[in-house]
Amino acid sequence: xxxxxxxxxxxxxxxxxxxxxxxxxxxxxxxxxxxxxxxxxxxxxxxxxxxxxxxxxxxxxxxxxxxxxxxxxxxxxxxxxxxxxxxxxxxxxxxxxxxxxxxxxxxxxxxxxx
Amino acid sequence: xxxxxxxxxxxxxxxxxxxxxxxxxxxxxxxxxxxxxxxxxxxxxxxxxxxxxxxxxxxxxxxxxxxxxxxxxxxxxxxxxxxxxxxxxxxxxxxxxxxxxxxxxxxxxxxxxxx
Numbered sequence: 379x380x381x382x383x384x385x386x387x388x389x390x391x392x393x394x395x396x397x398x399x400x401x402x403x404x405x406x407x408x409x410x411x412x413x414x415x416x417x418x419x420x421x422x423x424x425x426x427x428x429x430x431x432x433x434x435x436x437x438x439x440x441x442x443x444x445x446x447x448x449x450x451x452x453x454x455x456x457x458x459x460x461x462x463x464x465x466x467x468x469x470x471x472x473x474x475x476x477x478x479x480x481x482x483x484x485x486x487x488x489x490x491x492x
Numbered sequence: 493x494x495x496x497x498x499x500x501x502x503x504x505x506x507x508x509x510x511x512x513x514x515x516x517x518x519x520x521x522x523x524x525x526x527x528x529x530x531x532x533x534x535x536x537x538x539x540x541x542x543x544x545x546x547x548x549x550x551x552x553x554x555x556x557x558x559x560x561x562x563x564x565x566x567x568x569x570x571x572x573x574x575x576x577x578x579x580x581x582x583x584x585x586x587x588x589x590x591x592x593x594x595x596x597x598x599x600x601x602x603x604x605x606x607x
Contacts, residue, residue: 382536420597
């Protein structure tokens with residue numbers, strides 16, 4: 379068990395550019411979640427996958443955001459035409475499906491928009 | 493929609509003393525889970541303790557325990573014998589037992605440990 383891995387740890391980009399983040403969940407976990415955390419706030423849910431199916435998306439996830447989990451393993455989160463308000467920590471978490479299994483978080487990707 | 497409220501933005505405690513962090517939540521569901529997560533500076537979110545709503549007995553994990561009051565929708569965290577390594581942001585979180593089971597977080601409480 380190597381834990382949830384996120385890359386890159388930090389991303390600095392100019393407004394209007396596209397960015398993509400990657401999350402590798404714990405290997406046997408079939409659920410994968412993306413959250414966004416702004417400074418001094420708790421994380422907010424963005425979207426969730428069960429295996430390769432994206433089953434729920436938050437209204438926070440505008441049409442500039444897209445997430446995939448093509449083979450039910452790693453996931454990518456892409457933001458197109460980045461805006462200042464996209465600056466945040468993007469957290470990935472994974473879990474098993476059954477019962478009260480907790481979500482395990484990665485270190486996050488911190489996005490800074492210049 | 494469910495909401496979680498942490499009314500204490502900051503708390504401090506002397507090393508070796510006991511501190512209690514407050515959390516209230518709002519839900520119309522009867523089956524759910526509650527969690528406390530710890531987020532040290534620039535480090536990942538770590539699960540501290542969890543509570544199933546159907547269990548009346550309060551959860552305990554070593555120096556960490558909760559006071560779960562279902563009728564009052566209250567879920568406080570007690571840290572006994574505080575240690576310097578306990579310094580972190582603490583987040584209370586709610587999760588439905590059905591559906592996506594996404595976590596709904598409170599705003600967090602920053603805990604400082606004074607040596």
